[in-house]
Structures are given as C-alpha cells and as structure tokens.
Amino acid sequence: AQRVTQPEKLLSVFKGAPVELKCNYSYSGSPELFWYVQYSRQRLQLLLRHISRESIKGFTADLNKGETSFHLKKPFAQEEDSAMYYCAHRYPGSARQLTFGSGTQLTVLP
Amino acid sequence: ETGVTQTPRHLVMGMTNKKSLKCEQHLGHNAMYWYKQSAKKPLELMFVYNFKEQTENNSVPSRFSPECPNSSHLFLHLHTLQPEDSALYLCASSQGLQGPYEQYFGPGTRLTVT
Numbered sequence: 001a002q003r004v005t006q007p008e009k010l011l012s013v014f015k016g017a018p019v020e021l022k023c024n025y026s027y028s029g030s031p032e033l034f035w036y037v038q039y040s041r042q043r044l045q046l047l048l049r050h051i052s053r054e055s056i057k058g059f060t061a062d063l064n065k066g067e068t069s070f071h072l073k074k075p076f077a078q079e080e081d082s083a084m085y086y087c088a089h090r091y092p093g094s095a096r097q098l099t100f101g102s103g104t105q106l107t108v109l110p
Numbered sequence: 111e112t113g114v115t116q117t118p119r120h121l122v123m124g125m126t127n128k129k130s131l132k133c134e135q136h137l138g139h140n141a142m143y144w145y146k147q148s149a150k151k152p153l154e155l156m157f158v159y160n161f162k163e164q165t166e167n168n169s170v171p172s173r174f175s176p177e178c179p180n181s182s183h184l185f186l187h188l189h190t191l192q193p194e195d196s197a198l199y200l201c202a203s204s205q206g207l208q209g210p211y212e213q214y215f216g217p218g219t220r221l222t223v224t
Contacts, residue, residue: 004152043114043215043216043217043218044153044200044215045214045215046212046213049212086152086153097155097158097166098155098213099152099155100152100153101152102151102152103152103153
C-alpha cells in the first residue's frame with residue numbers, strides 16, 4: 001500500500017531561520033504530491049502541489065524521485081508559518097484518494 | 111456561506127445514540143469525501159462520492175453510514191459508536207475525481223463518544 005511518511009511530529013525553528021519539513025513516499029511510479037496546511041482554528045487547505053512547481057507563501061517543495069521525497073522548504077521562516085503541515089500523495093490518473101502523512105506541527109519562535 | 115460547511119461543529123453522544131453529521135458544499139463540486147482525523151493517526155479517508163454515487167468505502171465499520179442525496183450534501187449517520195470513534199470528522203469536496211483537482215475541506219465536526 002502506498003504510504004506517506006513525515007518523520008517529525010514536532011519541529012521548532014526561530015524566526016528568520018530556514019525550515020525544512022520532511023516527507024517521504026512509497027510509490028515506484030510517478031506520483032502526485034501535495035502539501036496541505038492547517039493553521040490554528042482554520043480548516044485544512046492546500047498549500048502547494050508538485051505539478052504546479054509553484055512557490056506559495058515562500059514555500060517550495062521539490063520532488064526527488066531518487067530519494068522518493070517531497071520535502072517542504074522555506075529559506076526564512078515567519079511566525080505566521082506556525083501550523084500543522086500534511087504531506088499527501090495520490091496515484092496519478094486516479095484522483096479519488098489522497099493518502100496523508102501523519103503531519104508535522106511547525107512552531108516558529110520569535 | 112461559501113465553501114464547505116459542516117454541522118454540528120461539536121457533538122457529544124452516548125454509545126447507544128443515533129446522530130448524523132451534515133456537510134454542504136457551495137462550490138458546485140461533484141465529488142465529496144468523509145475523512146476521520148484522530149489524535150494519533152494520519153488523516154483517514156472513509157468514503158468518497160462522485161455525482162451522488164459512492165465510489166469508495168475504505169473498510170469503514172457499518173456503524174458509520176453515509177448518505178449523499180445530491181452533489182451538494184453529504185451526511186454521515188452514526189449509531190452504536192464506540193469511544194475509539196471519537197475524532198474530528200472532516201468533509202471535503204472537489205470538482206471531480208479525475209484530474210489534478212484540489213480538495214476543499216470543511217472545518218470538521220469534533221465528535222466525542224461517551
């Protein structure tokens with residue numbers, strides 16, 4: 001079964017420091033990968049998807065097929081980035097099911 | 111209200127009660143989903159509906175019974191639940207199933223089974 005692993009449940013960084021949230025997936029083909037974010041008292045929402053190759057709120061994520069990783073990065077963390085981040089995976093061409101990782105709670109300290 | 115709404119936001123029920131969760135989407139989407147978010151587990155997909163038809167049941171116990179009367183509404187009927195069913199139940203919708211469609215989530219219903 002496909003699986004998404006986020007090894008860090010909690011991650012704390014200081015404001016202005018770089019941040020990297022790790023995500024690894026288990027799928028040998030060409031996956032569709034996403035990062036979702038849930039800010040305090042807000043609903044879960046899409047942050048970015050790998051096919052868009054976009055930067056949202058300063059975050060980027062590069063798909064590394066060799067390492068089967070899709071780590072989320074930001075060079076300078078801000079306090080408003082504090083949130084729960086979920087990596088998600090979907091079989092390509094079968095968009096009905098997202099498999100989520102267990103999430104990483106990011107805290108950006110002042 | 112726009113987006114995906116869920117009612118109630120909080121629910122406490124006994125193991126012998128019968129209750130229902132409601133989800134409504136105002137986005138014109140065709141697919142709707144129920145997820146379970148427990149404290150110590152990843153977000154788990156429960157059911158998927160597309161054009162009112164159930165396309166996926168992720169081995170969910172029969173004490174959870176979904177209903178999708180139209181593409182805008184989704185219900186989750188609950189009966190004889192167990193304490194371990196206490197969790198946040200999230201509803202989501204997307205434009206469709208095929209294609210790179212984003213899923214839009216509701217705020218969730220926090221369920222406590224006593």
